[in-house]
Amino acid sequence: MGRLPDGTAFAVVPETADGAGGSAEFWPLVAGCEPSVPLHGGIGSAADGPQDLNGALSEARYALASARATVPDSSSVVDSSSLTGLDTLLTGIPAEVRTAHSSTVLGPLLDTRNASAAALLKTLETFLAHDGSWARTAEVLHLHVNTVHYRIQRIEHFTGRDLSRLYDRLDLWAALLCRTPSATSDPRARSSTSPAR
Numbered sequence: 001m002g003r004l005p006d007g008t009a010f011a012v013v014p015e016t017a018d019g020a021g022g023s024a025e026f027w028p029l030v031a032g033c034e035p036s037v038p039l040h041g042g043i044g045s046a047a048d049g050p051q052d053l054n055g056a057l058s059e060a061r062y063a064l065a066s067a068r069a070t071v072p073d074s075s076s077v078v079d080s081s082s083l084t085g086l087d088t089l090l091t092g093i094p095a096e097v098r099t100a101h102s103s104t105v106l107g108p109l110l111d112t113r114n115a116s117a118a119a120l121l122k123t124l125e126t127f128l129a130h131d132g133s134w135a136r137t138a139e140v141l142h143l144h145v146n147t148v149h150y151r152i153q154r155i156e157h158f159t160g161r162d163l164s165r166l167y168d169r170l171d172l173w174a175a176l177l178c179r180t181p182s183a184t185s186d187p188r189a190r191s192s193t194s195p196a197r
Contacts, residue, residue: 008064010057012047031075040067041077066091086170087177098178105175108158120158123151128173132163 001011013026031039042064044056059080067078069091083089090098103110109124111117123141127148130136134152138145152163161168 008061010060012053027077031077035075038071038073039075040064040071042067043077043079043081045080062092065094069095086174090174090177093178102175102178105159105161105171106179109155110179120151120155123148124155124172125176127152127163128169128176132169 001009003009011026027041030041042060042062044059044061044063045052047053047056063078063080063083066083066088067076070076070078083092106121108114109117109121123137126140127133127137130140134145134148137143138148141148155161156163159172161172163169163172
């Protein structure tokens with residue numbers, strides 16, 4: 001057990017005989033010491049030896065950042081192995097960095113005073129959520145498919161991205177996910193009363 005330079009406490013916890021992490025036993029006790037104060041924890045991968053401790057600590061710190069961002073007002077612990085999707089992975093990135101990325105990539109599409117920007121943003125979200133299907137996007141938005149084509153061209157113009165390329169789609173999807181804080185109801189974040197690994 002120790003304390004990092006930023007004041008964060010850490011502990012190296014041995015696995016139990018059945019291979020489970022000991023955090024399932026101690027996290028509820030730690031979080032229950034002061035129920036009125038939200039405590040956040042992060043769990044890294046098991047370390048096979050001293051040479052793996054730095055990597056495990058880095059993973060745990062990233063998971064800790066995710067716990068703080070995902071459930072800021074209540075105690076929670078996040079296991080780094082639960083960060084399996086882009087949405088959960090991004091929760092460990094500082095909010096300021098996520099906001100800057102979103103603003104840089106989406107640019108004028110985030111102008112809330114502009115109704116056409118809002119329509120383009122909704123079209124982009126729908127288009128990406130439906131795997132780039134023009135017909136499905138048109139159906140969901142109650143638009144003619146030609147209108148969807150026009151809007152996608154405008155989105156490409158404003159963002160400088162080509163939505164026929166997977167890389168650019170992923171970049172825009174990440175920017176959309178970074179645009180707002182993650183939902184606090186993410187089932188992958190464990191509450192203080194849930195067992196942790």
